[in-house]
Amino acid sequence: MKRPGSLIVCFLIPAIVFMLGLILAGVYGYREIPPLFHESARGEVPNGFSTVLEAPGNYTVWLHVPESDLEKFRNLANKLPPGASIHVFDVESGIKIDLTSWISSTKSLGEESAISLGAFTSQRQGQQIEVKGSGLREAVLVSVAPSNMNKTLRIVLTIMGIVLVFLTASIFLFIFLLHRRQKMLEEAPAT
Numbered sequence: 001m002k003r004p005g006s007l008i009v010c011f012l013i014p015a016i017v018f019m020l021g022l023i024l025a026g027v028y029g030y031r032e033i034p035p036l037f038h039e040s041a042r043g044e045v046p047n048g049f050s051t052v053l054e055a056p057g058n059y060t061v062w063l064h065v066p067e068s069d070l071e072k073f074r075n076l077a078n079k080l081p082p083g084a085s086i087h088v089f090d091v092e093s094g095i096k097i098d099l100t101s102w103i104s105s106t107k108s109l110g111e112e113s114a115i116s117l118g119a120f121t122s123q124r125q126g127q128q129i130e131v132k133g134s135g136l137r138e139a140v141l142v143s144v145a146p147s148n149m150n151k152t153l154r155i156v157l158t159i160m161g162i163v164l165v166f167l168t169a170s171i172f173l174f175i176f177l178l179h180r181r182q183k184m185l186e187e188a189p190a191t
Helices: 005-034 068-075 151-188
Strands: 041-045 049-052 057-066 085-090 107-109 111-121 128-134 139-144
Touching: 005 049, 005 151, 041 049, 049 057, 057 085, 085 111, 107 139
Parallel strands: none
Antiparallel strands: 041 139, 049 128, 057 111, 057 139, 085 128, 107 111
16 A cells, blocks of 8 residues: 655645746746847937848837936936937938837836837838937937837746746646545555
8 A cells, every 4th residue: 555645745746846837937038038138229319320220120219318317208208308309211212210109118127228219110121220319418328129029028928828837737736646645545544
């Protein structure tokens, strides 16, 4: 006759399974999240800078500010001091590319924070753009980066899914082990 499993084992095995899920989710996040912060270019404006966009798609123009000034810029109507503006031009045609600012978002990485100034769509691979500013009393740091909202959402949902699957498996394993232990205790001869 088999001896019933210890109550500690009933807790320990599901806990190990859940910890493995957390580790897997952490490794996945560690691999997938850093590329979300990739920038196509960064430079000071009003001097301006130019860059070649790697692929067609949506891009966001970011204003980089110290963490302490983030709220101040977020509360400004167009996220810049009054009278200031940022412009994006297609270098080949010289045509100004309109920035849409339907949603304002922020990103932070360490001490650096950025607030979105607008977004635009590149229709072709290798498009060269120029970013300029006007009405600025002092230079500000601006960057252009691919918009990754869909990829960000996919990564977050995948991480949550991994954790949820391993949590569910741990709960079912815990219930199974407790039930099995209880059954073995009931079948064990009384001493």
